[in-house]
Amino acid sequence: MxxxxxxxxxxxxxxxxxxxxxxxxxxxxxxxxxxxxNFNDTKDLTISLYEWGTTHFTHQAELNRLEQLDVGNFLAYTETVFGIPQVVKASRLDTELQYRYYKTDKYLLTLQVKEQRVLGYLVQALSLENQFNTAGPFSPPVPFTERTLDNAPLATLPFADEGFALDNHNLVYFLERHPLAADGLYLNLYLGITEYDTPHPGLSQTLGELDEALVFGEEIQTLESLNAVRERYAPNFYGLSELDNPYMAESLLTRHEFNAYF
Known part of the structure; x- marks a missing residue:
């Protein structure tokens, strides 16, 4: 060495x-x-996968959002939950009132807003696409009742004749008002049925008969047609509002508006 x-x-x-x-x-x-x-990316991916699973196999994510909605909410708070609406439409009955529309795969939400305050809202259940069928029909609970949408006919609730509205032209729909007491904050509960995406057999004809009976003042025929609507069809939308029937009816999009916007 x-x-x-x-x-x-x-x-x-x-x-x-x-x-x-x-x-x-x-x-x-x-x-x-x-x-x-990569932690933030991993966290975002995990959250996305969780939300995808709960959306496709349950309705819990949507129900959790709707539970956060109340009449009287500040608009800015509501937008933290539902985001920015796809469509905003001005009321013709009150120039300071706006209708703000949020469409998801499972429901159409309409807010009635004036001076940054939510005066009322409407939740319309929609028919589900194939990828969501595993979760079953979207049937959210109706506030201040023990019922869910699209489950039992309108006739299962007493008819107090507090006003109703209908149309079988621009949009096939029927809605009725149920004023609530103190436990419902004295709001108006609306229940009704529309045909945005799936026609209901015989509904348009039955509403046409009811409309005709109302025009000609036929009390017996009016009552029979009204009972036919209430006994045959379950509501697929509900609304809570401080406003009266004309505003809730106005907030419904026509069939052409729905197809054009969404």
Missing amino acids: SPTESVNSPVTSRLKPKWRVLRSGALYTVGLMIAFG
């Missing part, structure tokens, strides 16, 4: 372990930095 080899060999043997430790530490640090850098 040469003198050079005898001098350098011990030094090399001592440096190699130190280099391995430094290299391992550096790799660990880099890996840790990458992990922290």
Whole structure:
């Protein structure tokens, strides 16, 4: 062994372990930095997957959002839950009143807003596309009642003759008002049926008969036609509002508006 080899060999043997430790530490640090850098992406992906699962296999995500909606909400708060509406329409009955529309795969939400305050809202259940059928029909609970949408005919609720509205031309619909007492904050509860996406057999004809009876003042025929509507059809929308029938009827999009906007 040469003198050079005898001098350098011990030094090399001592440096190699130190280099391995430094290299391992550096790799660990880099890996840790990458992990922290991807944490937000991983969290967002996890949340997205969770929401996708709850949306396609349950209705819980949608129900949780609707539970946060109340008459009297400040508009800015409501937008933190539902975002910006796809459509805004001005009322012809009150120039300061706006109708704001949010369409999802499962429902159409309409807000009645005046001076940044939610005066009322309407939730319209929609027919589900195939990818959502595993969750079953979207039938949200009706506030201040023990019923859900599209479950039992309108006739299962007493008819107090507090006013109703209908049309079988621009939009096939029927709605009726049920004033609430103190436990319902004295709001107006609206229940009704529309034909935005799926026609209901015989509804247009039955509403036409009711409309004709109302025009000609035939009380017996009016009552029979009204009972026919209430006994045959379950409501697929509900509304809560401080406003009267004309405003709730006006807030309904026509069939042409619905197809044009959505």
